Amino acid sequence: MPVRKIPKNHISVTGRHATHKSIGHAEFESPLERDYLILLDFDSQVKSYEVQPVVVPVQGVSRGYVPDVLVHFHPDADGVPRSSELTEIKTTDDYQRNREKYAPKFAAAERFAAERGWFFVQKSDKEIRTPRLANLKFLRAYRRVEPSPLDVELILGELNRQGGASTLLRLLAALCSDDDARVHMLPVFWHLVAMGHLQADLDKPFEVDVQVVLAGVSL
Numbered sequence: 001m002p003v004r005k006i007p008k009n010h011i012s013v014t015g016r017h018a019t020h021k022s023i024g025h026a027e028f029e030s031p032l033e034r035d036y037l038i039l040l041d042f043d044s045q046v047k048s049y050e051v052q053p054v055v056v057p058v059q060g061v062s063r064g065y066v067p068d069v070l071v072h073f074h075p076d077a078d079g080v081p082r083s084s085e086l087t088e089i090k091t092t093d094d095y096q097r098n099r100e101k102y103a104p105k106f107a108a109a110e111r112f113a114a115e116r117g118w119f120f121v122q123k124s125d126k127e128i129r130t131p132r133l134a135n136l137k138f139l140r141a142y143r144r145v146e147p148s149p150l151d152v153e154l155i156l157g158e159l160n161r162q163g164g165a166s167t168l169l170r171l172l173a174a175l176c177s178d179d180d181a182r183v184h185m186l187p188v189f190w191h192l193v194a195m196g197h198l199q200a201d202l203d204k205p206f207e208v209d210v211q212v213v214l215a216g217v218s219l
Helices: 031-042 092-097 099-115 131-144 149-161 168-175 179-194
Strands: 015-017 026-028 046-051 056-058 061-065 069-073 085-089 119-123 165-167 211-214
Touching: 026 046, 031 046, 031 069, 031 085, 031 131, 056 099, 061 099, 085 099, 092 099, 099 119, 131 179, 149 165, 149 168, 149 179, 149 211, 165 168, 168 179
Parallel strands: 085 119
Antiparallel strands: 015 026, 046 069, 056 061, 069 085, 165 211
């Protein structure tokens, strides 16, 4: 549960992120923090996370230091547990401008995390604001689509007929006889990508045509 409540701020963007992975409310106090939570939501390796998770004692800082997120992971494919990550999120410019100011807090956080078998990590806009994030923001809305089982079966069946790999345009060409049919099937396609039933390369910007494979098949 969060140890610190994020106050409303008239200078930066704050709010509450809707997610099923958060332990307690997932509040953020910057757009960059919100973007990182989106990445965590779509990461199949992430089991859960906590925002404003712990108070790290820091000498000379009466209130201590509260990192932004504690991320918990599923075990790897071999069943080996993966250490949680105590995470700070700031822009690259902020890290550079305030390096000396943050150094005692980050050193204390490293010790605090190590004592608990965690890692302390720092995330910046360079790691967060990538083509993957843009693709995931696009896909978020399609998670709420509720396609008919028949439409899902049509797309997955056609993909199987094409050998388990195809593209958006080839699938629509095979399944749709006119523009109305394409408009109907397009949200179903993106829903299947958003839910992981179809796999696309999320690290490349989505273009007019997107290559997909059945879940579990390598691109």
